[in-house]
Amino acid sequence: MSFLSYLITGISLGSIYAIIALGYTMVYGIAKMLNFAHGDVIMVGAYVCFFAMAGLSGQMEAGSLAAAVVPQVAGVLLAMVVCTILGVVIEGLAYKPLRQAPSLAVLITAIGVSWFLQNAAQLLWGAAPKNFTSIVSGAVSLADGTLNISYVTMLTVVTCLVIMVGLTTFIGKGKMGKAMRACSEDKAAAQLMGINVNATISVTFAIGSALAAVAGVLMCSAYPTLMPTTGALPGIKAFTAAVFGGIGSIPGAFLGGLLLGIIETFTKAYISTDLSDAIVFLVLIVVLLVKPSGLLGRFVPEKV
Amino acid sequence: MSGKTKTLRVRKTTVNALINYAMVIVVFAATQILIGQGAISNTIQSMLVPVCCYVVMAVSLNLTVGILGELSLGHAGFMSLGAFSGIIAATLLQDAVPAAPLRLAIAMVVGGVFGGVGGVIIGLPVLRLRGDYLAIVTLAFGEIIKNVIQVLYIGLDENGLHFATKEANLALSETGKAILKGPMGATGVAKLASFTAGFLLILITLFVVQNLVDSRAGRAILSLRDNRIAAESVGISVTKYKLMAFVISAVLAGAAGALYGLNYSSTVASKFDFNTSILVLVYVVLGGLGSIRGSIIAAAVLTLLPELLRNGAINDYRMLIYAIILILVMLVTNNPTLRGGVDMAVKRIRGIGKKEQTEGGAQ
Amino acid sequence: MSKQYPKPKLVPVPSTNIIPERDIDKSPILECRHLGIDFGGLTAVSDFNMAIGRTEIAGLIGPNGAGKTTDFNLLPKVYQPPRGTIMLDGRDTHSMTTAQVSRAGIARTFQNIRLFSRLSVEDNVKIGLHNQAAYPMWSGIFRLPSYWKKERMAHNLALELLSIFDMQDLADHQAGSLPYGAQRRLEIVRALATGPSLLLLDEPAAGMNPSETAELMDNIVKIRDTFQIAIMLIEHDMNLVMGICEGICVLNFGKIIAKGTAEEIQANPAVIEAYLGKKEG
Numbered sequence: 001m002s003f004l005s006y007l008i009t010g011i012s013l014g015s016i017y018a019i020i021a022l023g024y025t026m027v028y029g030i031a032k033m034l035n036f037a038h039g040d041v042i043m044v045g046a047y048v049c050f051f052a053m054a055g056l057s058g059q060m061e062a063g064s065l066a067a068a069v070v071p072q073v074a075g076v077l078l079a080m081v082v083c084t085i086l087g088v089v090i091e092g093l094a095y096k097p098l099r100q101a102p103s104l105a106v107l108i109t110a111i112g113v114s115w116f117l118q119n120a121a122q123l124l125w126g127a128a129p130k131n132f133t134s135i136v137s138g139a140v141s142l143a144d145g146t147l148n149i150s151y152v153t154m155l156t157v158v159t160c161l162v163i164m165v166g167l168t169t170f171i172g173k174g175k176m177g178k179a180m181r182a183c184s185e186d187k188a189a190a191q192l193m194g195i196n197v198n199a200t201i202s203v204t205f206a207i208g209s210a211l212a213a214v215a216g217v218l219m220c221s222a223y224p225t226l227m228p229t230t231g232a233l234p235g236i237k238a239f240t241a242a243v244f245g246g247i248g249s250i251p252g253a254f255l256g257g258l259l260l261g262i263i264e265t266f267t268k269a270y271i272s273t274d275l276s277d278a279i280v281f282l283v284l285i286v287v288l289l290v291k292p293s294g295l296l297g298r299f300v301p302e303k304v
Numbered sequence: 305m306s307g308k309t310k311t312l313r314v315r316k317t318t319v320n321a322l323i324n325y326a327m328v329i330v331v332f333a334a335t336q337i338l339i340g341q342g343a344i345s346n347t348i349q350s351m352l353v354p355v356c357c358y359v360v361m362a363v364s365l366n367l368t369v370g371i372l373g374e375l376s377l378g379h380a381g382f383m384s385l386g387a388f389s390g391i392i393a394a395t396l397l398q399d400a401v402p403a404a405p406l407r408l409a410i411a412m413v414v415g416g417v418f419g420g421v422g423g424v425i426i427g428l429p430v431l432r433l434r435g436d437y438l439a440i441v442t443l444a445f446g447e448i449i450k451n452v453i454q455v456l457y458i459g460l461d462e463n464g465l466h467f468a469t470k471e472a473n474l475a476l477s478e479t480g481k482a483i484l485k486g487p488m489g490a491t492g493v494a495k496l497a498s499f500t501a502g503f504l505l506i507l508i509t510l511f512v513v514q515n516l517v518d519s520r521a522g523r524a525i526l527s528l529r530d531n532r533i534a535a536e537s538v539g540i541s542v543t544k545y546k547l548m549a550f551v552i553s554a555v556l557a558g559a560a561g562a563l564y565g566l567n568y569s570s571t572v573a574s575k576f577d578f579n580t581s582i583l584v585l586v587y588v589v590l591g592g593l594g595s596i597r598g599s600i601i602a603a604a605v606l607t608l609l610p611e612l613l614r615n616g617a618i619n620d621y622r623m624l625i626y627a628i629i630l631i632l633v634m635l636v637t638n639n640p641t642l643r644g645g646v647d648m649a650v651k652r653i654r655g656i657g658k659k660e661q662t663e664g665g666a667q
Numbered sequence: 668m669s670k671q672y673p674k675p676k677l678v679p680v681p682s683t684n685i686i687p688e689r690d691i692d693k694s695p696i697l698e699c700r701h702l703g704i705d706f707g708g709l710t711a712v713s714d715f716n717m718a719i720g721r722t723e724i725a726g727l728i729g730p731n732g733a734g735k736t737t738d739f740n741l742l743p744k745v746y747q748p749p750r751g752t753i754m755l756d757g758r759d760t761h762s763m764t765t766a767q768v769s770r771a772g773i774a775r776t777f778q779n780i781r782l783f784s785r786l787s788v789e790d791n792v793k794i795g796l797h798n799q800a801a802y803p804m805w806s807g808i809f810r811l812p813s814y815w816k817k818e819r820m821a822h823n824l825a826l827e828l829l830s831i832f833d834m835q836d837l838a839d840h841q842a843g844s845l846p847y848g849a850q851r852r853l854e855i856v857r858a859l860a861t862g863p864s865l866l867l868l869d870e871p872a873a874g875m876n877p878s879e880t881a882e883l884m885d886n887i888v889k890i891r892d893t894f895q896i897a898i899m900l901i902e903h904d905m906n907l908v909m910g911i912c913e914g915i916c917v918l919n920f921g922k923i924i925a926k927g928t929a930e931e932i933q934a935n936p937a938v939i940e941a942y943l944g945k946k947e948g
């Protein structure tokens with residue numbers, strides 16, 4: 001039964017990676033930039049939710065139905081709103097002026113934004129870790145108690161699936177989705193066709209950042225330590241997941257995230273806890289060597 | 305034409321290289337004089353070796369990023385290999401080589417060799433990847449090195465070196481000593497590093513990188529950056545020259561790592577993580593891609609800057625200010641409008657009222 | 668455009684092509700047999716057979732999308748040809764990389780100029796001389812005697828090659844800052860620097876005015892005469908093609924529809940149809 005429980009933990013962790021990776025991959029697909037600050041938006045989302053929940057549950061009548069639902073729902077929504085605004089503001093102030101700049105300049109700026117968010121969080125909320133209260137508690141016990149699945153795990157997997165289906169529909173159908181695909185193919189041509197490229201990129205950042213907020217809340221519900229650097233490592237891992245699946249590809253980010261979560265969990269369980277990061281990154285290298293554009297990525301040959 | 309070639313031409317690249325050597329020598333001499341007069345605080349003095357290490361790191365990373373044109377996010381991995389192999393070499397030679405400077409030199413060579421081997425191992429398979437994919441693999445490589453060293457235990461006794469993944473498994477004799485203790489890192493290291501050694505390492509780095517760039521191999525590396533397809537069309541082997549740049553860069557980072565590791569009594573693997581790689585990359589980009597002088601200055605100034613900001617009211621905000629400055633510099637240098645505005649402001653301040661140069665005669 | 672270039676008599680070579688009479692005793696420098704490649708179901712080039720004499724100036728013409736540039740990418744192995752063989756100086760290039768083919772003797776220019784634009788003009792040519800003035804990396808770092816010797820040689824050769832187009836005074840300029848025509852000429856110099864036996868020029872006269880084109884024609888002939896090499900060019904400027912090309916090959920839809928001298932090509936009905944369309948009625 002332990003195999004199954006590891007698998008479920010892996011899928012749950014993978015779902016979190018997948019949600020973060022979706023944000024990475026969308027931004028990469030459309031703005032062609034590695035947004036290294038994405039991981040820190042997750043952290044901001046988690047903090048906003050944490051403080052909203054703490055503030056609201058104090059106002060509620062203890063034990064009432066409202067006290068069990070309202071702070072959590074409000075916390076998540078507020079986190080999404082704040083992160084969406086944050087994402088759009090970051091894009092507008094830091095990345096938009098660099099649309100024509102070399103990609104390395106944009107990368108370094110994103111690193112600057114990442115440091116800014118981490119240090120601002122430390123000044124605002126302190127360096128000491130906060131203990132995040134899970135947005136849903138409890139677990140179902142199956143197979144005579146040998147297999148426990150927490151509600152957070154279920155919620156994470158379901159949320160990830162919903163987001164995946166929603167995003168695919170949004171991008172595959174509808175005017176905005178079409179504009180996004182056009183921008184990712186050729187920004188100049190899209191502009192000539194009357195697509196507002198800047199607005200499209202802003203929307204992409206908004207969606208990616210809202211997803212980051214969701215990922216932050218879900219992640220801290222499962223792994224409750226919250227501090228200013230909380231988003232950094234999951235950010236790198238999710239970036240890895242996005243590349244693993246083929247950066248720019250939405251199903252790729254989903255697949256990459258899930259596989260990464262499962263590989264990491266199984267490595268910890270069966271090989272070595274200490275070496276799990278090394279093995280995850282080794283798998284990434286091997287995959288890229290065999291398939292240089294990632295699992296589901298497209299290989300675009302250079303034109304001569 | 306024969307008359308033209310017989311006259312000794314002092315080329316711009318040669319002049320630039322000489323200026324860089326002179327700059328490093330003058331700063332070193334001035335610092336030594338100031339130390340002699342007691343004008344430099346202990347905090348800053350303790351920063352001198354790290355500053356030298358980061359200068360070498362930045363110049364060597366510039367070879368990969370600025371001159372070869374490939375993004376590497378795992379440069380600290382080579383530093384890490386160099387640091388720990390250097391520490392082990394220095395400990396091994398404790399009795400065999402009594403002279404500390406010679407032991408340091410050997411340790412730095414060993415560090416360079418290990419960095420270089422790492423460069424070959426990672427470079428051979430991955431250099432065929434392009435752009436962001438190469439970046440992510442170097443990032444992954446850096447994290448793997450960090451992770452592996454974090455679980456490695458190495459001890460030394462009269463039977464030689466012992467390797468294990470748990471301290472209990474080291475099986476050292478009574479006189480044995482654990483050099484590397486997993487997550488605790490290397491402890492009880494004899495501090496061999498000196499500012500002079502760092503200065504010499506910078507000079508060697510400059511010698512290697514500057515002479516390389518201004519030679520046939522260096523031009524081949526530059527040609528890959530400017531236009532890979534054209535470079536291949538004139539018979540330049542892409543793999544050979546990419547690997548050459550990558551490995552030389554890794555060797556220098558390894559040597560810098562050895563110097564760094566031997567500057568402290570204890571060093572942990574997590575010191576050489578993704579953030580360190582990024583920090584060095586920031587030095588390279590702020591100093592100017594491909595500009596050796598820029599890398600030296602940026603690395604030296606930016607390593608010292610957070611320390612200089614450490615006093616008074618700004619202490620809490622120093623990293624925040626650092627981040628804001630980084631973003632602003634990137635925006636100003638890369639956005640045409642902002643750059644134009646700044647240029648104009650600079651012109652006004654200088655009071656250059658000259659008439660705009662009239663364009664003409666361009667044929 | 669009234670200038671007359673000496674035209675040699677052409678002799679047919681069995682099965683593949685026509686080459687100038689003076690080259691007939693020697694084996695052709697390049698021989699392609701049944702060369703073909705597809706891109707995603709579209710046949711870009713098929714059954715391409717051609718031979719080029721040792722000192723021939725050959726032309727490859729055809730309407731847009733006929734497969735001319737694809738051919739130029741197959742010869743130096745930018746694309747590995749899935750069908751057919753390329754024999755360069757009697758050697759099969761099948762297992763060679765682009766860099767190896769270059770060392771074996773094919774040099775080229777690009778339709779969309781590909782210079783090392785941030786480097787100086789002289790460095791561009793010196794990079795072309797990479798395998799001509801070779802010395803090991805160590806020699807460069809430690810400034811051993813071979814460095815000084817080969818660098819001096821490269822410098823002199825570079826200036827000499829630049830002087831073909833009277834560009835030696837531009838040696839210290841940044842390549843990317845040169846005017847368009849000079850950039851095209853620099854590409855030719857860089858290609859020549861590799862010491863080729865076959866030079867491929869992809870639309871060398873594109874963007875040039877008539878007087879520049881006339882000068883280019885002189886220079887192409889001069890390069891052939893000086894270096895005694897074969898030159899194959901793709902060009903839309905028919906004055907240039909008909910003026911200097913000895914053997915002309917016409918491509919349409921990836922297939923060769925005609926081969927011959929300028930006069931033969933101009934009179935060929937299939938060529939006229941490919942360029943102007945079928946006569947109505």
